[in-house]
Amino acid sequence: MSVVFYLLAAITLAGGLVAVLLKQLVHCALATTVAFAGLALLFLQLDAQFAGFAQILVYIGAVAILIVFAILLTHGSELPKGGVFSRTWFVGFVIAAGVFAVLAWAVLQSVRAVPQQSTVPAVTVHDIGDALVGRYVLPLEIVALLLTAATIGAVIVAMHEKERPR
Amino acid sequence: MTSTAVNSPLAGYLLVAALLFAIGLAGALVRRNAILVLIGIELMLNAANLNFIAFWRYGPHPEALTGMMFAIFSIAVAAAEAAVGLGLVISIHRHTNTTELDKMNRMKG
Numbered sequence: 561m562s563v564v565f566y567l568l569a570a571i572t573l574a575g576g577l578v579a580v581l582l583k584q585l586v587h588c589a590l591a592t593t594v595a596f597a598g599l600a601l602l603f604l605q606l607d608a609q610f611a612g613f614a615q616i617l618v619y620i621g622a623v624a625i626l627i628v629f630a631i632l633l634t635h636g637s638e639l640p641k642g643g644v645f646s647r648t649w650f651v652g653f654v655i656a657a658g659v660f661a662v663l664a665w666a667v668l669q670s671v672r673a674v675p676q677q678s679t680v681p682a683v684t685v686h687d688i689g690d691a692l693v694g695r696y697v698l699p700l701e702i703v704a705l706l707l708t709a710a711t712i713g714a715v716i717v718a719m720h721e722k723e724r725p726r
Numbered sequence: 727m728t729s730t731a732v733n734s735p736l737a738g739y740l741l742v743a744a745l746l747f748a749i750g751l752a753g754a755l756v757r758r759n760a761i762l763v764l765i766g767i768e769l770m771l772n773a774a775n776l777n778f779i780a781f782w783r784y785g786p787h788p789e790a791l792t793g794m795m796f797a798i799f800s801i802a803v804a805a806a807e808a809a810v811g812l813g814l815v816i817s818i819h820r821h822t823n824t825t826e827l828d829k830m831n832r833m834k835g
Contacts, residue, residue, distance in 0.1 A: 611794060699795075
């Protein structure tokens, strides 16, 4: 394990933790962006250049901006009176800690069985493009349809309706 | 066991992904605001993507591109989910003037 991995993991986890714990929603959105960036760098560290840059484009470029837009459109920068955590916050933290304990236990128990391929995979963007329009062309078309439907659906759901008498 | 875990890079990535998943789950469970719940769900999806990429990198057949493709399609579906989810939050805010989940009780029996 290299120093770079520990640094990137610390940045990612700190970003996620701060995003969950901070009060101001805008600060949470910025911390989420830091976590997304750390994940993209982890992808690059794993020699997955295409996935890393797709992560930067989609998450930092689109999803983070969408979250900031949604916060500003819903006046999320005002602090709520009843606190930011729900009444059952303790149960939520206990469930999350339990899930992490089970996952970590499973990983540590199977550490001998996990694959240990150390050679860097020789996969270029050209190979990924070939696979996308070859073997994976049906999922690609389905994702295209899904994105179109999601775009239209999001516009229709969020579209301003005419004022109706209530 | 701990020394083996330190020597295995894949186990390190899996532990980071598990911790990130737990953080996202905590965010989705303990926060009142609907946008923060969506952020928690995004963090959980990202942790799963990290697992896919790590298994692709250290698995026996990286040239088959299976984990990589799954992660790319997962990123695309997560983007669609974020767009629709935030659209729903904005629509609910327009109707009920709140984004707090406790106050969205119109369908409560």
